[in-house]
Amino acid sequence: MIIVWIWNAIFGIHHQFNSIFMKLLYILLFSLIFIACGSANSDGDQNSNETEAVELLTDIASEEIETIIAKHNADGKVVLVNIWATWCGPCVEEFPDIVELKHKYKDQLEVVFISADFPEDRERALQFMKDQKVTWETYMKTGKDEPFINAISSDWSGALPFTKIYSKEGQITSYWENKASFETFETAILEALNVNL
Amino acid sequence: MKKTISIIAFALVAFVTFAALVQDPANIKDELELGKKAPLTTVKMLDVSGKKMSLEDAKGPNGLLVVFSSNTCPWVLAWEDRYLTIAELAKEKGIGMIAINSNEASRGKEDSYAEMQKHAKEKGYTFPYVVDENHVLADEYGATKTPHIYLFDNNNTLVYRGAIDDSARDLSKIENRYLADAITAMVAGQKIKTTTSKALGCTIKRVE
Numbered sequence: 001m002i003i004v005w006i007w008n009a010i011f012g013i014h015h016q017f018n019s020i021f022m023k024l025l026y027i028l029l030f031s032l033i034f035i036a037c038g039s040a041n042s043d044g045d046q047n048s049n050e051t052e053a054v055e056l057l058t059d060i061a062s063e064e065i066e067t068i069i070a071k072h073n074a075d076g077k078v079v080l081v082n083i084w085a086t087w088c089g090p091c092v093e094e095f096p097d098i099v100e101l102k103h104k105y106k107d108q109l110e111v112v113f114i115s116a117d118f119p120e121d122r123e124r125a126l127q128f129m130k131d132q133k134v135t136w137e138t139y140m141k142t143g144k145d146e147p148f149i150n151a152i153s154s155d156w157s158g159a160l161p162f163t164k165i166y167s168k169e170g171q172i173t174s175y176w177e178n179k180a181s182f183e184t185f186e187t188a189i190l191e192a193l194n195v196n197l
Numbered sequence: 198m199k200k201t202i203s204i205i206a207f208a209l210v211a212f213v214t215f216a217a218l219v220q221d222p223a224n225i226k227d228e229l230e231l232g233k234k235a236p237l238t239t240v241k242m243l244d245v246s247g248k249k250m251s252l253e254d255a256k257g258p259n260g261l262l263v264v265f266s267s268n269t270c271p272w273v274l275a276w277e278d279r280y281l282t283i284a285e286l287a288k289e290k291g292i293g294m295i296a297i298n299s300n301e302a303s304r305g306k307e308d309s310y311a312e313m314q315k316h317a318k319e320k321g322y323t324f325p326y327v328v329d330e331n332h333v334l335a336d337e338y339g340a341t342k343t344p345h346i347y348l349f350d351n352n353n354t355l356v357y358r359g360a361i362d363d364s365a366r367d368l369s370k371i372e373n374r375y376l377a378d379a380i381t382a383m384v385a386g387q388k389i390k391t392t393t394s395k396a397l398g399c400t401i402k403r404v405e
Contacts (some may be wrong), residue, residue: 085271085397087271088399089399090400116397118271118275118365118366120366144363144364144372145360145363145365145395145396145397146360146363146394146395146396148397149395149396149397150395157228157341157342157345157395158341158342158395158396158397158398159341159342159397159398159399159400159401160342160397160398160399160400161400177341177400178400179400
């Protein structure tokens with residue numbers, strides 16, 4: 001609105017002043033608009049909360065899984081990979097326990113959640129993440145089932161939920177199909193943390 | 198001293214739990230291997246029709262198709278349209294088809310006999326749907342999820358195991374109709390191109 005007004009005002013006075021002055025005015029005007037737009041964007045980023053700045057649900061292809069897990073395994077952290085889906089009862093039941101353990105073991109533990117939801121349920125998965133107060137990057141399966149299953153583990157039959165834990169050195173310390181209790185998860189995490197002892 | 202005992206105790210517990218976690222639970226076998234004979238074929242199970250029947254009863258002249266299934270798993274629901282087309286193909290080829298519900302842990306709720314009857318009727322099942330009490334068959338077959346497919350030839354030998362095809366929900370994305378191809382090849386005496394496949398599904402709800 002303001003821009004339109006300024007634009008009309010400029011055209012209104014255009015014939016009254018010489019062209020050099022007008023050119024300078026145009027340059028100043030565009031610069032101001034550019035700066036204003038620029039600062040509006042960065043203000044937006046700074047004001048948004050941590051959850052929105054993090055990509056909560058990143059699409060992941062089967063070929064990328066190994067790399068992603070290795071990335072999380074770097075810096076001497078235990079990695080817990082959990083394959084889940086919003087429609088999977090046991091997955092949803094054990095989910096909060098894993099989130100709690102992530103908060104408890106903070107810098108020692110990386111939790112790699114991978115949703116196996118159908119693509120059309122992406123919004124549902126995203127909402128679930130927000131409801132569970134997940135604040136770190138998680139992933140969503142793309143592509144066919146079989147390459148995905150084998151990329152996660154050749155010992156996995158495809159039943160959900162599935163959990164796999166890596167030690168800080170990248171050794172697989174445990175994996176299982178089926179729901180697990182908080183205690184089972186914690187013991188497995190501690191086992192992975194202490195593997196070198 | 199107290200601290201040492203605690204550490205040793207913890208280490209012991211951790212070791213035992215770790216060992217238990219990476220091994221299969223005692224009574225659930227590994228998935229039945231190709232070439233093996235169908236186990237427990239004479240065990241009578243309650244069908245939704247009210248009759249008691251075994252795999253032997255369901256078997257056709259050219260083979261047997263066993264489908265571990267459930268009433269609510271979204272993966273089952275996604276493939277259920279193909280349950281019916283596969284049933285037609287199986288019938289045409291002289292293969293007996295039977296669906297089995299092994300979800301004992303939800304037998305009091307969504308996988309009850311009454312719910313199974315309702316489900317079979319709603320979906321228009323043209324094949325038996327039986328109760329696998331205490332998941333005895335699922336354990337013996339090493340079935341881990343629903344759906345989980347086992348195809349046997351006329352000698353009760355396992356020739357195909359795994360998924361119906363490679364796209365549960367999106368029919369336009371199907372590239373491999375594993376089960377249909379296996380049935381056709383088996384009956385024609387030809388080699389089955391893909392003998393095992395994997396797909397996602399819901400864990401079978403076993404009791405502790």
